[in-house]
Amino acid sequence: MKEKLKKILPWLVLLLVISGLTTWYLLSRRVSEAERSSYDETIKSAELSFNAREYSEAINQYYEATGVIPQELTAYQGIVKILLLKNRVDQAVAITRESTRALSSVNRSQLYKMIGDYYYENNDYHKAKDMYQEGLSLGVINPDAEFALGKALVNIGRIEEGKKQIEGNSYEGDSAVEANLVLSYIYALKDIEKAKSQIGSMTASGKWNPYYDEFDTVLKSLDDDKKFNATKLSRIYLNSNYPHLALNILKTVEEEITEYVEGMYYIGLAYLQANQYDKAIEYFDKASSLGGMEMQIFWGKARANYSKNDFEGAINNYTKAIEFGGKDAPEELVREYIDILLANKQNLKAADTIKYLLVSQEKAYIYLLGVEVNNQIGERAVVDFYNQQLGKLELTEEEQKEYLYWRARLAIEDSDISGANVLLEQLLSKDRYNPKYYLLLGMVKMKENDIVEAKSAFEKGVEYDNSNLISEEALKLLSNLK
Numbered sequence: 001m002k003e004k005l006k007k008i009l010p011w012l013v014l015l016l017v018i019s020g021l022t023t024w025y026l027l028s029r030r031v032s033e034a035e036r037s038s039y040d041e042t043i044k045s046a047e048l049s050f051n052a053r054e055y056s057e058a059i060n061q062y063y064e065a066t067g068v069i070p071q072e073l074t075a076y077q078g079i080v081k082i083l084l085l086k087n088r089v090d091q092a093v094a095i096t097r098e099s100t101r102a103l104s105s106v107n108r109s110q111l112y113k114m115i116g117d118y119y120y121e122n123n124d125y126h127k128a129k130d131m132y133q134e135g136l137s138l139g140v141i142n143p144d145a146e147f148a149l150g151k152a153l154v155n156i157g158r159i160e161e162g163k164k165q166i167e168g169n170s171y172e173g174d175s176a177v178e179a180n181l182v183l184s185y186i187y188a189l190k191d192i193e194k195a196k197s198q199i200g201s202m203t204a205s206g207k208w209n210p211y212y213d214e215f216d217t218v219l220k221s222l223d224d225d226k227k228f229n230a231t232k233l234s235r236i237y238l239n240s241n242y243p244h245l246a247l248n249i250l251k252t253v254e255e256e257i258t259e260y261v262e263g264m265y266y267i268g269l270a271y272l273q274a275n276q277y278d279k280a281i282e283y284f285d286k287a288s289s290l291g292g293m294e295m296q297i298f299w300g301k302a303r304a305n306y307s308k309n310d311f312e313g314a315i316n317n318y319t320k321a322i323e324f325g326g327k328d329a330p331e332e333l334v335r336e337y338i339d340i341l342l343a344n345k346q347n348l349k350a351a352d353t354i355k356y357l358l359v360s361q362e363k364a365y366i367y368l369l370g371v372e373v374n375n376q377i378g379e380r381a382v383v384d385f386y387n388q389q390l391g392k393l394e395l396t397e398e399e400q401k402e403y404l405y406w407r408a409r410l411a412i413e414d415s416d417i418s419g420a421n422v423l424l425e426q427l428l429s430k431d432r433y434n435p436k437y438y439l440l441l442g443m444v445k446m447k448e449n450d451i452v453e454a455k456s457a458f459e460k461g462v463e464y465d466n467s468n469l470i471s472e473e474a475l476k477l478l479s480n481l482k
Helices: 002-029 033-051 055-068 074-085 089-098 105-121 125-136 143-154 159-167 173-187 192-199 206-221 226-239 243-253 261-273 277-288 294-307 311-328 331-343 347-360 364-376 380-390 397-413 417-430 435-447 451-464 471-481
Strands: none
Touching (some): 089 105, 105 125, 105 143, 125 143, 143 159, 159 173, 159 243, 173 206, 261 277, 261 294, 311 331, 364 380, 380 397, 397 417, 435 451, 435 471, 451 471
């Protein structure tokens, strides 16, 4: 009996130690009612601040909540969300790696997924892949992150790996609907019947319904002409931002489409979306030699030139795209070109482009761009004329806000503070979170020598400015007040 006790005793001691440690661990992680109440109240306050776009206050409150219950996810989600909203992704990564050890692995993986999604939405698929993999390396089951990793792999050209990654998991909700669509895209590269079966295996709703309908229609329209089949499919892939799928299928029929302008253009566009700019230019040039689609081809080539830091080539091709577009030149092209000219101090070129465009299309957004450009080069008479023309046009809600902004800004420059305040009241009534309003309010307060209110207005403008519309100017003015 003693011998048996001698053998059993060490195990009993070990079990008691383990039991004691487990009890201590559970007790150490137990959340009191007071802590839970404090945490919930702090989170509620943070969310109210966030919804009011008071991001600095919100992030401080979220940080405060992490100190109350470190093992809760919600506060860290709030912190990461704000950092990503403000494009401070490096800080979001650092916090997720270094400051979230108290969270479970499952919860930490969700933060990595958030950061991966940020990179994915900004077309940085390699970094997105790394974030998804880092989150999954924690040894968790996270189907949404698994699916996101599959998409990222497809978008860096590792199509077969991406397909296996997506096939290897089951999904729910929107992820299930999207995964079914992406798999049907991939199957269509080699097996049209399998793609038809896949797309027909699920009924989409909401935002995915148009994608399902369009792809189903295209699949049913395919015939024995591989050239046109590949072109139809590649258009779907490019519109859905899967350039490597487009390249994969177009390269199988490249010899057959060398005299087909749309096919050559789509190969160029696919290389452009895949950030292979020299190859993009090569195929845009081939497409250009065939005639047709000139505006689209020169626009694509301009983007490739600009991405290669070939500014002169970009300007030449943007100019050609605008000329071929004429009265049908789309707003996206016009804004993109004017923004590039202004960013590179080509203000006179921008002003001339505005004049050229207004000959064929008198649209409000072009006049508004003209006001901005000509104000920068000091052509006040032209600015006033454009504002007069804007007063005769029917404006969208966004155009009305921009129109009020420029009228108020010009009134401030003319020291017409009374007139500026009337216009600012109108602008505020349309959008109380408009950062441009707070920039101008700060300028008015400076004119009135109210430094405290000026500083407050500039700070609020920067707080609300998630698109870097006025932050640089507001911070410069703010620094002059300190």
